[in-house]
Amino acid sequence: MPELPEVETTRRGLRAAVEGGRIAEAVVRHRGLRQPVPRGLEQQLAGATVQSLDRRGKYLLFECTRNGHRSGTLIVHLGMSGRLWLVDRDTPPQKHDHFDLAMDHGRVIRLRDPRRFGLVLWQRGPALEHPLLRDIGPEPLTDDFDGAQLHRETRSRSAAIKLAIMDSHLVCGVGNIYANEALFRAGIDPRTPSKRLSKARCDALAREIKAVLGEAINAGGSSLRDYVGSDGMAGNFQNNFLVYGRAGEACTRCGSMIRETKQAQRATCFCPHCQKR
DNA sequence: CCGACAACCTGTGAGC
DNA sequence: TGCTCACAGGTTGTCG
Structure with a gap:
């Protein structure tokens, strides 16, 4: 599914459930994505508030704060087979469900990615300065591209x-x-x-x-x-x-x-x- | 610098 | 049924 329209659709579908919400817990079941899911990501995310859910190219950016201060950005890329969607807290994870973001309100944002070409990363500094984002070209839907x-x-x-x-x-x-x-x-x-x-x-x-x-x-x-x-x-x-x-x-x-x-x-x-x- | 290709990984469908 | 092969929405790295 994931080219830009699918990533943007995902963003719009998740926005209401995450923006302004507090993360109760993050669960990593498989660290072996395109790059390893960073150690300690769970600690970075637990208790943080998602300020906004943005998109740059095919990357989803969860801007996080802690105690009112920006703490970092959760970067998610869906690769070829990744899907991110909302489930109820008691939905049992299946074989390729590698990552969960459990929100305080009881719903869970779940990543399923059979081929594991996706990414789940943490960027402490400005999100757009991440090496994977730094050098990408203009957004096709903005005036930067014509x-x-x-x-x-x-x-x-x-x-x-x-x-x-x-x-x-x-x-x-x-x-x-x-x-x-x-x-x-x-x-x-x-x-x-x-x-x-x-x-x-x-x-x-x-x-x-x-x-x-x-x-x-x-x-x-x-x-x-x-x-x-x-x-x-x-x-x-x-x-x-x-x-x-x-x-x-x-x-x-x-x-x-x-x-x-x-x-x-x-x-x-x-x-x-x-x-x- | 560029192009060609392999690599990462699993699932599915076609063909035998 | 079951095996093997080619191929699938992405991206990076290597080699010549």
Whole structure:
């Protein structure tokens, strides 16, 4: 599930349950995520208050205070298979439920991540100065990202445009699905060398990235395969995919057959008629 | 600096 | 049924 819209949907779904709330207890059942869950995290979190739940790219940031002073930030990344949702206190944890944040009000924020590509970290200093966050590019939904920026950043890149927009240093939060979808909507062949894109086409692509991410957030994200948790966190944008997962089907715009290829070991789906180099 | 590729890990579905 | 293989929403690191 987790590209930017899914992470943002998660944030919105959890906000009311965490913001201003006090953490009763944090439970770590498996420290072996992409990086080890830091020792002592439980002590940092127990008794802290969650001031706000923010997002930077695909990272969720729980800003914590203790005795009215900022104490640090709980950083959570969902990786490929992570899911964070609310359960009742007495819900028994299952096999891949690695982390719990039990709140004073009785509900529990639970992380389930079968593949364990996710992250649970603690940052004492300013959250955005964390090494994983420091160097990531602009948020795609803000004015920091637009066609001019995309054009500027791609002038010296010979890599394919799909790889460029999936590079979190150029723009954060765009994963495989939404990269495919935005390129289709902008009419750009994903294999086009980035530096060959005109300013006008960069404008179109930036516009479509914003549009598709925004629409997906409004639809509550996309739910693939595995079930999604309660609390209105089931998304349905997967029904609006125009190319992703549609190889062999007819293009909704022109009827040509959608093709699939690989770029950087990831599936690229596109319409050879609608999308031009 | 860049691109290609492997690595991290488990679950699922296809094909035999 | 059951085995094997390819592949899945992400990101980092290494090598040439």
